[in-house]
Amino acid sequence: MTVMETTSTTGTASTDSCAGPPRQPRRPDGQDKYTISEVATLTGLTAHTLRWYERIGLMPHIDRSHTGQRRYRNRDLDWLDLVGKLRATGMPVADMVRYAELVRAGDHTYAERFDLLKSTRDDVLSRIAELQDTLAVLDRKINFYADAGRALASERAS
Template identity: 60%
Template sequence: MAVARPITRPVVLDAPAAVASCADAPPGGPGADDTPRHTIGEVAARSGLTAHTLRWYERIGLLERIDRSYSGQRRYSDKDLGWLAFLGKLRLTGMSVADMVRYAELVRAGDHTFAERHELLRAHREEVRQRITDLQTTLAVLDHKIGFYSDAAPAAEGNRTA
């Protein structure tokens, strides 16, 4: 019988560390170790992704082929962890899996794809900015309603007679 594992969110890094871990070539950023050492369970716990999702990411091309131990178990490197952290940031911004796969393909294709990667990220940034604007407008509406109910609650209490 499978043990249910709680769904957790990835660990959020501070902004400078998050940016530093998002370098394209190689995944994981400068100085990241490419020695395979982390099991799929360890990576799942650190990333907040399930083992099933990690295998799916590999199958669809979001992750390059992951090294295997002599017994066939996946072994992830620090570079893989850095790449997963970057993918997590893209997911948090609402980037589609298809666009993430396209980006990963461009990274693997090499430096001559810098312009295309730049344009893909720039266009996505504009979508994110628009969503932020929409959310700020929605937040203002919520704040207004909360203020209304905060002011109305004492008045409603005062109208109750025993």
């Protein structure tokens, strides 16, 4: 029987949709050192996924302890927050890797980053519109079934 690796019972749909800055039990900058499993609980990702993100170039360089274990820092958590948000928009991982490369490349890539974020923003806007469209359809159907349900109830009562 080996390790279980955080099966993360907190599903994808977060209950607190109106939280300001997400206050997690982070350590203050300066003594911010997290093991991979701590980061897993903080982010909801598995340790597997965190290592995989690193392999494909989606993470900046992660510090290591003297024996080679990963030691994440607050800025890594910030990055993972961003990654999580971008993933939620449906952005493919490859595109995020591209953005990560631009960040690694230095300040002279500002313009490219700007373009990338701007077109992502457009995507998000149109996806929101799409969802609101779907919402309207859903509401029509829901009303239909609600009415049908009431009709059946009053029929039973008569």
